[in-house]
Amino acid sequence: MANFDIKQILRKNIRDLQPYSSARDEFKGDASVFLDANENPFNSGINRYPDPLQQQLKTRIAQLKNVKPEEIFLGNGSDEAIDLLIRAFCEPGIDNIVSIKPTYGMYKVCADINNSEYREALLNSDFELDAEALLRLVDYNTKLLFLCSPNNPSGNSLDTLAIQQILDSFKGIVVLDEAYIDFSAQKSFLAQLETYPNLVILQTFSKAWGMAGIRLGMAFASAELIGVLNRIKYPYNINILTQQRALETLIDSVKKDEQVQLILSERKRMVNALSEIRSIEKIFPSDANFILAKVSDARKIYNYLLGKGIIVRDRSKVSLCENSLRITIGTGQENENLISELKKYFNQ
Numbered sequence: 001m002a003n004f005d006i007k008q009i010l011r012k013n014i015r016d017l018q019p020y021s022s023a024r025d026e027f028k029g030d031a032s033v034f035l036d037a038n039e040n041p042f043n044s045g046i047n048r049y050p051d052p053l054q055q056q057l058k059t060r061i062a063q064l065k066n067v068k069p070e071e072i073f074l075g076n077g078s079d080e081a082i083d084l085l086i087r088a089f090c091e092p093g094i095d096n097i098v099s100i101k102p103t104y105g106m107y108k109v110c111a112d113i114n115n116s117e118y119r120e121a122l123l124n125s126d127f128e129l130d131a132e133a134l135l136r137l138v139d140y141n142t143k144l145l146f147l148c149s150p151n152n153p154s155g156n157s158l159d160t161l162a163i164q165q166i167l168d169s170f171k172g173i174v175v176l177d178e179a180y181i182d183f184s185a186q187k188s189f190l191a192q193l194e195t196y197p198n199l200v201i202l203q204t205f206s207k208a209w210g211m212a213g214i215r216l217g218m219a220f221a222s223a224e225l226i227g228v229l230n231r232i233k234y235p236y237n238i239n240i241l242t243q244q245r246a247l248e249t250l251i252d253s254v255k256k257d258e259q260v261q262l263i264l265s266e267r268k269r270m271v272n273a274l275s276e277i278r279s280i281e282k283i284f285p286s287d288a289n290f291i292l293a294k295v296s297d298a299r300k301i302y303n304y305l306l307g308k309g310i311i312v313r314d315r316s317k318v319s320l321c322e323n324s325l326r327i328t329i330g331t332g333q334e335n336e337n338l339i340s341e342l343k344k345y346f347n348q
């Protein structure tokens with residue numbers, strides 16, 4: 001990846017784009033009278049536009065993740081970064097995207113919206129990645145490659161060497177979605193950011209951090225690549241309330257770590273309890289905060305649980321997930337309810 005040049009693979013219109021310049025872009029610094037942005041002057045805490053580049057929040061995240069603030073992009077959920085990456089690099093109707101199957105559904109939806117061909121390499125029956133097979137789908141017009149580890153909906157981490165092989169051979173952008181990395185026994189690829197200028201890592205506040213409601217996703221990449229996303233994003237994409245709430249929560253990352261530990265011990269307990277139910281055919285190994293379980297009649301069990309007020313995700317229509325339910329790890333009590341209802345269902 002020595003001679004990787006972003007400008008070579010960017011869409012031409014994005015390379016040439018003159019971005020919108022907001023009032024807060026043109027004036028940076030301290031002042032006491034702001035008459036530049038047509039805001040309402042009466043202070044309510046939210047009468048001003050937010051910082052378009054979320055400097056304070058990024059400074060804190062940078063400390064926590066051991067990266068530079070300019071290597072961070074913040075989006076309205078990870079979905080914003082996924083969408084912007086496709087729009088930055090894939091010429092609609094011409095360029096294509098390669099990914100794995102099954103995986104997170106938003107990659108394909110964003111590709112479809114952008115009219116970018118989406119190619120999928122089927123994982124094996126243990127949801128493992130064959131790097132060679134995936135790389136065979138790559139051609140001259142492949143600009144982006146999406147990997148997800150730990151993967152959704154299977155829960156397993158992809159093989160580190162396979163990911164590395166892909167990073168070494170692919171000449172476009174590799175997006176590695178680490179939404180569930182806090183629950184994983186594998187290390188994040190964040191430390192490899194300097195090694196791979198074509199790597200983008202996605203993480204989120206929606207899972208381990210417990211803040212799905214504020215809609216805040218992170219992308220980590222070289223300062224140059226992050227600069228591209230900043231140029232094409234909506235100027236004020238992260239609102240003040242979200243920035244404030246994230247900053248407050250980030251002060252105390254111990255709470256997040258404690259919750260992750262609780263979820264991990266509950267995951268272990270759930271795996272054990274589900275394994276004891278003989279009618280459950282398979283419980284796939286999980287590195288995430290959910291478990292994929294193969295049963296004989298997923299739809300019937302789904303409906304039975306629904307009737308008891310317990311909602312799980314029926315993933316039966318997804319490739320390699322026939323008759324499989326995806327079960328999020330809840331609180332001890334919630335998990336207990338699920339297990340006891342399943343035992344009742346199977347008369348065990």
Ligand SMILES: *Cc1c(COP(=O)(O)O)cnc(C)c1O
Binds near residue numbers: 076177179206207216
């Ligand atoms: C939940 C999830 C996300 C998070 O998306 P947000 O938009 O940040 O809430 C990202 N990727 C995967 C694979 C997920 O399962």
